[in-house]
Amino acid sequence: MLPDEGTVQVQLVVGGPREEGRRELSVYARGGGSGSWTCHARGVLSVGDEASGSGDLSAWPPVGAETVDFAGTYERLAGIGLAYGSAFRGLRSVWRRGEEVFAEAELPEGASTGRLRMRPALLDVALYAWLACADGAGDGVRLPFVWSGVSLHAAAAAASVVRVRLAPDGDGGLSVAVADAAGMPVVSVDALVMRPVREAEFPVPAGAGESLYRGEWVPAELRV
Known part of the structure; x- marks a missing residue:
């Protein structure tokens, strides 16, 4: 914390x-x-082989998917201890097709990707689509816990707008596919396991919050 x-x-x-x-x-x-x-x-x-990513996201919006109203998602998450700043509020559209969840996300105006080929904040935003489709708070906020088979496919500068596909992998995790605005693969994850976490489980580090300023009583000479 x-x-x-x-x-x-x-x-x-x-x-x-x-x-x-x-x-x-x-x-x-x-x-x-x-x-x-x-x-x-x-x-x-490790250095992996060239791959095409998991899932074809060239057809957009996804065929046969229904639009999901995610209004109020950020407020709901803030109410259960997960508040996000402007850099993490880039979710633009969400769709659902069966167990699959699709989303479009973008970096906020003025944010730079710098030298990164995938900005972590944008990847984080992409996962909110799954939270937007979740039924209530459940047993706590579900956060990424174990990543397996993460591959970076983008060879050029990082994309500021991405398409995302999230789907159950059959073992309690999610497969993740991220593409740019043209549908070209950017990042893929074979399996992402999310775990429920409560705010009380995050301990404040020892020594944190201690100010450099200290109160000190200094004798003063009384002058009349």
Whole structure:
């Protein structure tokens, strides 16, 4: 949990190459700039083969899909502890076809993709389509927990507008396909497992929120 005051340091550690060029990746964080590092995530990086992505998103809007009214979704999520700023409010349209969910998302005006080939905030926005179709809050906010088979297909500059397809993978997760405005694959995920999380489960890092300012009593000379 990011504190209202103070800092949280984040460290990404990439290991040396192992079999078939794979590298281990670990994500650590600590609060207040001191103390021990806590590992929050681990993964494996590798160079994959050229792939076309999962799903054809060239036909748009998706044929046979019904429009979903997602008005009030951001307010509903804020009410259960998941409030988003302007950079994460780029959901423009949502459709549903059976168990499949489709969406169109874009970066807000003035936001830059920089040197990134896929801006993380835009990928995060794409997943809101699934939350928009969820029935109520359930047992907590469902957030991404385990990613498997993540592939980056975009070879050029990052897209500011994307098309998304989300579908159950049969094992309790979701398959994710992201394409640009022309339907060309950008990112695909073989399986994404989402887990219910409550706000109380996020501990505030030790030392976070401590101000650099301190109150101090200084004797004053009384003058008449």
